[in-house]
Amino acid sequence: MVRANITRAVTDVLKVMLKARVEPAAVAEGGPGGEIPPEITAQLAAPHVVGSVGFVGDINGLVYLYLPRPFARMATCHLLGLTDSELTDAGEGAVTDAVGEITNMTVGSFKNALCDAGFPCMLTIPSIITGSAISVESVGGTERSLYTFQCSGHRLVAAVLMKSNN
Amino acid sequence: MPKKILTVDDSKTVRAIVRKTFKSFDCDILEAGDGVEGLSVAAKTMPDLILLDITMPLMDGVEMLAKLKSSPQLKAIPVLMLTAEGGKENILKIAKMGIRDYIVKPFKEEVLTEKVSRIIELKPSSEGAVKIRSLTDAAAILVVDDKPAIVQQIRNGLKHTPWVIHDFGTQAAALDFLGKSACDLIIISLSLPEESAFTLFRMIRSNPKTKYTPIFGLLVKTDTAPMQHAQTVGFTTLVTKPIDMLELESKVAKAMNLDVSARYFSSEGETLVLHVPESCTPAALTEISTYLKPKLADGVDCGNNHAIIDVRQVKALDMGVIKLLLAAMQTCRDLGVQYVVVGNPQIIAESKGFEETRSWVFLDSMDAAKAKFAAPVGV
Numbered sequence: 062m063v064r065a066n067i068t069r070a071v072t073d074v075l076k077v078m079l080k081a082r083v084e085p086a087a088v089a090e091g092g093p094g095g096e097i098p099p100e101i102t103a104q105l106a107a108p109h110v111v112g113s114v115g116f117v118g119d120i121n122g123l124v125y126l127y128l129p130r131p132f133a134r135m136a137t138c139h140l141l142g143l144t145d146s147e148l149t150d151a152g153e154g155a156v157t158d159a160v161g162e163i164t165n166m167t168v169g170s171f172k173n174a175l176c177d178a179g180f181p182c183m184l185t186i187p188s189i190i191t192g193s194a195i196s197v198e199s200v201g202g203t204e205r206s207l208y209t210f211q212c213s214g215h216r217l218v219a220a221v222l223m224k225s226n227n
Numbered sequence: 228m229p230k231k232i233l234t235v236d237d238s239k240t241v242r243a244i245v246r247k248t249f250k251s252f253d254c255d256i257l258e259a260g261d262g263v264e265g266l267s268v269a270a271k272t273m274p275d276l277i278l279l280d281i282t283m284p285l286m287d288g289v290e291m292l293a294k295l296k297s298s299p300q301l302k303a304i305p306v307l308m309l310t311a312e313g314g315k316e317n318i319l320k321i322a323k324m325g326i327r328d329y330i331v332k333p334f335k336e337e338v339l340t341e342k343v344s345r346i347i348e349l350k351p352s353s354e355g356a357v358k359i360r361s362l363t364d365a366a367a368i369l370v371v372d373d374k375p376a377i378v379q380q381i382r383n384g385l386k387h388t389p390w391v392i393h394d395f396g397t398q399a400a401a402l403d404f405l406g407k408s409a410c411d412l413i414i415i416s417l418s419l420p421e422e423s424a425f426t427l428f429r430m431i432r433s434n435p436k437t438k439y440t441p442i443f444g445l446l447v448k449t450d451t452a453p454m455q456h457a458q459t460v461g462f463t464t465l466v467t468k469p470i471d472m473l474e475l476e477s478k479v480a481k482a483m484n485l486d487v488s489a490r491y492f493s494s495e496g497e498t499l500v501l502h503v504p505e506s507c508t509p510a511a512l513t514e515i516s517t518y519l520k521p522k523l524a525d526g527v528d529c530g531n532n533h534a535i536i537d538v539r540q541v542k543a544l545d546m547g548v549i550k551l552l553l554a555a556m557q558t559c560r561d562l563g564v565q566y567v568v569v570g571n572p573q574i575i576a577e578s579k580g581f582e583e584t585r586s587w588v589f590l591d592s593m594d595a596a597k598a599k600f601a602a603p604v605g606v
Contacts, residue, residue: 077333141243155239162240165282166332169311173331176314184282184312186237 062178064088067124067208067219070170074163075212079139086209086216101209102196104216109133110156111190112164116172118182122203122223124171126164127195132215133160153191161187167219230254230347233274235265235291236309237283241332245278245309248336249343251409251436253350262286266294269301275347278339281310281321289321296325305346309334337406337434344435351439361486363389367409368479370394371401371427372416372445377468381414384472390479398423402430405437411483413437414466417446417453424453428460441482445470477510488518498533498600499526499564501555503548505540512547520558527562533600534559534566535593541570544577549584567596 072083087098110133115123128136137159138148148155165187172182203222210217232254234245242258249256257272259265261283269277277295281288288310295301305327313331322329328342343349360366366389372378373396382392393410395401398419404410413431417424424444431437441464444457448467457465463482466475480487491514493500499522504511523534536555541548552568559566570578570589578584590596 074333077335137240140240142247158238159240162238165238165311169313169332173311173313173317176316181314181316186282186284 063206063221063223064208066171066174067221068210069174070167071126071208071210071217071219073170074166078163078166079136079213081212083217084211086211087207088209089207098207101207101218104129105196105218106194108193109191109195110160111195112160112187113190114164114168114187115185116168116175116182117185118180120175120180120182120223122221124164124168124222125218125220126160126167127218127220128160128163129215129217130191132213132217135213136160136163157189157191161189171221230276230349231257231272231274232276232278232343232347233257233259233265233268233272234278234309235259235262235268235283235288236278236280237261238280241280241309244336245339248339249349251352252340253352254347262288262291262294265291266301269295269304270298273301274304276343277304277306278309278343279306279326281308281312289324292321292324292326307342307346309339337436340435341433344438349435349438351436359486360483362480362489364485365389365391366411366483367391367393369401369404369410369413371398371413371419371424372396373419374416377416377445377470380470380472381475384470385476385479388476398427398430401427405431405434410437410440412441412443412479414443414445415462417444417450417457425456425460428457428462432461443478443482473506473508474510477508477514481510487514488522491515492518492522494526494529494531495535495597497531498535498597499523499531500535500537503536503538503541503551505542507541507545507548507551509547512551515551516554519555523558523562523564527564532564534564535596536566536568537593538574539569539571541574544574544581544584549581552587553583565600567599569593569596 068085075081075083087101089098105127108130109127110130111125111127113123113125133156134145134148137156138145140159141155143151169184172184175182203224206221208219232249234242234256236242237260246256257268257274259268263286279288279292288308292306295304295306308321308326308329311332318329327346330339330342340349368390370378370381370392378394385392393404395404415424415427428442431440431442442462444462444465446453446465446467454465464478466478491502536552556566568587568589569592575589578587
C-alpha cells in the first residue's frame, strides 16, 4: 500500500505541477536495517535539496523527498515561470520554498489516501535541508523505505519513515 | 474596478503561482503568509475572494476560517480552500464551515481560474486596453477549419497585415493551442464534423481566459440552420464563403477594437489628408464618419489648419459618398479648417448631376492642392 501510494503521489504532483513524466525505479523497502542500494547511496552524494513533511494522527510518519539540485532549480523555474538567470536573481530561498511546496503537495496526496483508508492524520509544516550526502537514519520503532523515480533525466528519491506500530 | 483576491498561504511558491495564474486578468492579488496576517489584510482591504491554505504557522486556515465566519464584517467574503489537506472527512468538515469551494493541491492553473470564475467575474486584464491598438500592431488569430484551401485563402487575404494566423483542423488541437497560447480572435468553421464548432465555442466561452475573445463563425450562405444556431449562442459575427477578404479584415479590425484611422487619414506637413477609398462599403463609410471629427480636431490641436479631401480613388458618386463628403466639409468649416477636394474626371463629371454637389470645386491633383495651401492667403 505504501509503495503504490507514494508512487501515485510523486507521479501526480510532478505531472500536474511540472507537466513531467515520472517512471518508478529502484525500491528498498524494509525495517530499520534495510539495505540502501549502493547506486542510491552514490547518487545521494551529489548536491540535493531535501524536503520533509510529517503526518500525525492515527498514523504517524515522515516523508523525505530528495531532489537533485539541478532538478530542484528546473522545477522552481517551471513553477514560478522564471528563467534560470531570473531564479539566480530571486535567490536560493525561492528554490527551498518551491521544494517545500512540492514536498507538501506530495506528502499531502500520500496522507489523504491514508485518511480515506481510515487513518485520519494531519500534515506538519515542511522543512528543507540542502547539501550533499544527506542520509536519514531510522530511529527506534520506525521503518524506512526508499523509492526512486526517474524524471526529466534525474533520479529522485522518496524516503518514507513510518512508526512500526502503524 | 479590479477584483481583489487575497491568497493566504505560508508558501511563497503557491502565492507566486496564484499571481502568475491571474496575471492576465483584471484583478489585484493580495498576499498573507498565515491566518493572523490573512485576517488583518482581509479587514483592511475587504477582498472579493480569499484563497485559503490550511496548514500554516501561527494560525492555520481552519482557525482563520472560523474567525472570518464569526466576524459580521468579514463573514460574507467568499472563501475557496486551496490546500494539500484533502481526505473526504476533512473536506466535509471544512465544507460545513461555509466555504464556497475546495481545491486539493496539486492543482492545474486552469482549474483554479475556472473555480474562481464561478465565484467572481474575471475579466481580461485592462493593461492592453490602455493603449489603443492599431492596424500596425501584431495580433494572433486562430483559424479552426479542416479545409486547407479555406485556411490558405485567409492566410493569403490577410498576409499584408501584421496578424499571425494559427490554424488547426480539429477541436482538440485548437483547445490544446488555446491552453498554451494567447489569442486575439478565433474563426471557427461551422461545418466541422459532429457539431464540434459549437462544442468548441462553449468550451472557449466557459474558460475565463477566452471568455471575451471574439469568435467568428465561417459558413456557406445557404447553411441557414447552423447560421441561426450560431447567432443564437452568441458568435461575435458570421463570415460567409466565398470569403470577401476586405469584409473579413474590416470585421476583424472592428472585433479587436483596432484604431483603423490610418487607412483613411494621414498627415502631410500642416495638412491632414482624408483618403476616401475605392471601395466605399457601408462599413468603410461608417468607419470614416466615426474618425472624421476627432481626427480633424486632433489635427487642429496639433497646428494642422488645412485639409485635403482626396476622392481620386472613388469610382462612383453615390449618396453614401456624397453624405460623407458633405459631413467632412461641414466639419472643416465648423473647426475653421481650410479644405480642398481632389477628384478624378469621372467624379468631377458626376458631381454636376446632383443638386447637392453641383457647386463643388475640385482640384485634379494632390500637387495642385498643396500648391493652393502654399500660396499666400487670398490667392
